[in-house]
Amino acid sequence: MPLWSRAQQQDFRSRVRGCLLGGAVGDALGAGIEFDSLEKIRAAHGERGVTGYVPAYGRRGAVTDDTQMSLFTLDGLIRAHISRDTGTWHPPTDVHRAYLRWHATQRDWGPDERRADLGWLGREEWLYAQRAPGQACLSGLSGPDAERLGTVEAPRNPHSKGCGTVMRAAPFGLLTAWDPGLVFQLAVECSVLTHGHPTGYLSAGALAVIVHAVARGGTLEEGVHLALALLSERPQHEETTAALRGALDAVRAGEPSAERIETLGEGWVAEEALAIGLYCALVAEDVRTGLLLAVNHSGDSDSTGAICGNLLGALHGETALPAGLVAELEGRGTILQLADDFVLELTAGPELHGTPVWAERYPTG
Structure with missing residues (x-):
């Protein structure tokens, strides 16, 4: 008997694709207005604000560092899963190496063909572009x-809780076979690779757990309450807990509006973006x-859009x-290919391990 039925594989694939594509669409919708006030x-765009993509980085549908780093997170998780065969099992190390490969895209003109570790994602030339990456x-x-x-x-950066720690955390929640507590811990351990403030890394853990809950077929509310329970066990959780409770309170406060969003902050720091x-x-x-x-809204529009898209896509x-937004999205083919490879690895990894094509796409060691 296969571990995954066909129906389970199809549902999982749809949610993984939805999470990655939804995050990228939200990212691209906010890219052109990221630094603009609501006023x-x-x-510029009318009382309703933007109603579709506006030009950013020379095109419509352009993504930012939020999507770039999410893709490299997924790449690292695929390699971590493959590494289990070798007896080496430390996912934060694989994710760290993936982030170092992302960092190369921010400084190099294009892929260094001498690097055998790049894999296929590191050779995607369109990713070699700076899209307002966070300093941390x-x-x-x-x-x-x-x-x-x-x-x-x-x-690293023990005082930083910028939203760069949370906008890349959704992929951890796609490890649906894992226990929620382990998903939370992995997101935390991969957050501190760049952001060391407890509110920053706990916000990343909370988002991962909420994505995990909905990717398993649960509701957003169930995910939030599970995240709150896990947060309560951690020191210095108060800011992240207050942010989640603030979001729940805002839902009950009345009609949704940009003004109501701004009671939650602007999104430049992790707990506000979450x-x-x-x-x-x-x-x-x-x-x-x-x-x-x-x-x-006034604030970090691409990151808040990406997080919302991750959640709705996984849900x-x-x-x-x-x-129409998916069709015009930059890098759609890359996003879909990576999402599908992640699903293949998690549902049929043993059939792939040791094959030349998989070893070339996702070199380990």
Whole structure:
């Protein structure tokens, strides 16, 4: 008997694709207005704000560092899963190496063909572009000790809780066979590779657990309450807990609006980005309205849009995403291929391990 039935594989694939594509669509919707105030957005685009993609980085549908880092997170998780065959099992190390490969895309003109470790994702030339990457992400992965693995006890950038720690955390929640507590811990251990403030890494853990709950077929509310329970066991959880409770309170406060979003913050720091993205997913009538609500505010529109899209995509699956936005999305083919490879690895890994094509795509060691 296979571990995964065909129906389970199809549902999982739809949710993984939905999470990755939804996050990228939300990211791209916010990319062109990321640094604009609500007043400026409405002056330029009308009272409703943006209603679709606006040009950013020379095109419509462009993604930012949020999507770039999410893709490299997934790449690292695939390699970690493969590494189990070798007896080497430390996923944060594989994710750290993946982030170092992302960092190379921020400084190099294109892929260095001499590097055997790049794999297929590291050779995607369109990813070699700076899209306003966070300073903590850059500094945490550079310098003479860039190879040093940050840990909870000795994190990189111990005072940083920028949203760069949470906007890349959704892929951890796609490890649906894992226990929620382990998903939370892995997201934390991979967050401190660049962001060491407890609120930052606990926000990443919380998002991963909420994604995990909905990817397993649960509701957003169930995911939030599970995240709150896991947070209560951690020291210095108060800011993250307050942010999640604030999002739940905002749902009950009345009609959704940009002004209500701004009571949750602007999204530049991790717990605010999490609260805004979650709130917009909770009140969304459909994926499009949720995403547009998540980006039309004063603040980090691309990150809040990405988090909302991750959640709604994992909740509803890829077919719920607005087709016109998906069709125009930068890097759609790469995103889909990586998502499908992740599903293949988790559902049929033993059939792939040792094959030349898989070893070339995802070199380990």
